[in-house]
Amino acid sequence: MSKSPDLVAQASATQREKTEQTPLALSIEKYLQHLVIERGLAQNTVESYTRDLQRYRGYLSSVGIIDARTVTKKHVRDFAQSLATGDGEHQGLSVRSVARVLVAVRGAHKFWLVEKVTTTDPAAAVSPPSPAQRLPKAIPLAHVERLLAAPDVSSAAGLRDKAILEFLYSTGARISEVINVDLDDLSHSAKDSHSPVPAVVRLFGKGNKERIVPVGSYAVKAIEDYVVRARPELAARGKGTPALFLNSRGGRLTRQGAWLILKKACDRAQLTEEISPHTLRHSFATHLLEGGADIRVVQELLGHASVNTTQIYTKVTAETLREVFVMAHPRAR
Template sequence: MLWQSYIKGFKAYLKLERSLSNNSVDAYLNDIDKLAQYFKSLDEEPALNNIKAADIKSFISWLNELGMQATTQARVISGLKAFFTYLMLEEVVDKDPMALIEGPKLSRKLPDMLNIHEINQLIGAIDASKPEGMRNKAIIEVLYGCGLRVTELTELKISNLYPQIEFIKVIGKGNKERLVPIGGVALKLLDIYINSIRVHMNIKKGNEDYIFLNRFGAKLSRISIFNLIKSLAESIGLKKAISPHTLRHSFATHLIEGGADLRAVQEMLGHSSITTTEIYTHVDRDYLREVITQFHPRS
């Protein structure tokens, strides 16, 4: 089976036609690699243009036997659907074996979020006397105040700041750009960090425009942000399992709780589908249920 040549073409298709990020492309290719591994383990490996829905179902059963979680299985199935869509476009196969394949039913669960008191505690735990203190305060404020993904934060550039109109330009998934409002507190901290601390740093060539830098003058890494959040959570004795994404979830949840329009929240989060944003509406429903339980005479 000429997997490599088709996978190479699929990679180009994802990058050029789908405009996916390198991380997303790698995830898709890993999904295809799992299918290739499965077929190689069989006594008789089917030809690429002869793969049927029954073969895919056997592959999914194999994943299940390996103990793969439903969420991971769903992602693999999504990757295979994209791969066979590409093969159909290239006329490598004349029938799509994924057409009738459905992913496992997933429960849409919102991870732990923080209330405003906990967020203030995190920020209060930062030692502003240290050189990186003001930077770290700005990081938390921007993550929570703008609802950014961690990669969007590390890629944020000075040239994408528009303080006069209180907006920032964010490069999201698939290199899609969006404008996100930024509050006065976050802007003030950014201004102090950029003009009072960062300006005195020895910045490495190629990193001049990135806002958040490490002590070596290079763009801050994703893992550094994760470590910062974890360290702050431990310092205040927070028992919740949190990450930079928790601040994004908190941003969206607090907006919905406050009555923000779902479409506006979708735009600010950079969700391509409103159904992704709708996960946050459960908070309002829980609150309404509590109100009914507490105050309705028939409850």
């Protein structure tokens, strides 16, 4: 006699409930509660940890592990390998994604050790794989010029877009730094193209670290046009904000808004390569080094804590030189 669909569903639900109450599942739940209540992590971060640890639990269950106390270093390493290669249910992940999942796994095991759920930490010696270092992508100066010329400066929005793009390339600022610039962060000369005083802007980088960066004449002219002719119109639509760059409702421009401005300019300039705000930062650094700038100066302008971070741009310029050499030298091929 066959079972009714209701009984089958009820039995399945009961089995799922039992599975979810394994010691490992309870340990994971305890760690996730710690992230929310004691560490106060953002909802998106907790959701990401939850997904990663559910995948970890699923893998351990598949090899017969239902208790955090019986997990070994080999289990963690094999799980990391399965993340990279994929399994029957999941595709293989990138090096960066594997590293992200292992951050959650290592955090959980460390927490369980501290809370005496376990007596060892099998994940401590399992290091996330190092991502391959990718060279920053810069675009040629001719493409930068096409991009900067793209906005329609007959409108307030176009004047703003022009000012943002010029500012990004002139300062090499991160997009988060740009949208957080207030009017008072600009020197008076940065809003007056006729001023004989060099223009500068105060930027706040990672860790709220402050630095002063010069602003080029093209950017100064674009900012002056925007502040005088466009910003008042945009500001009238809002409730008042000290932000330099405003959105169409008169509030501070968001990161997403800045991305849309750049995408629109790329479309108008008919540039087919992928260009992000960070591409202009990369181009700023690369073009400075190609022009003979000292790497320590570029480091200061970019706000890098270590010159080693800036050093990667020298590899880009060296690669460019190599390509030119191969193309131009009769005995290079």
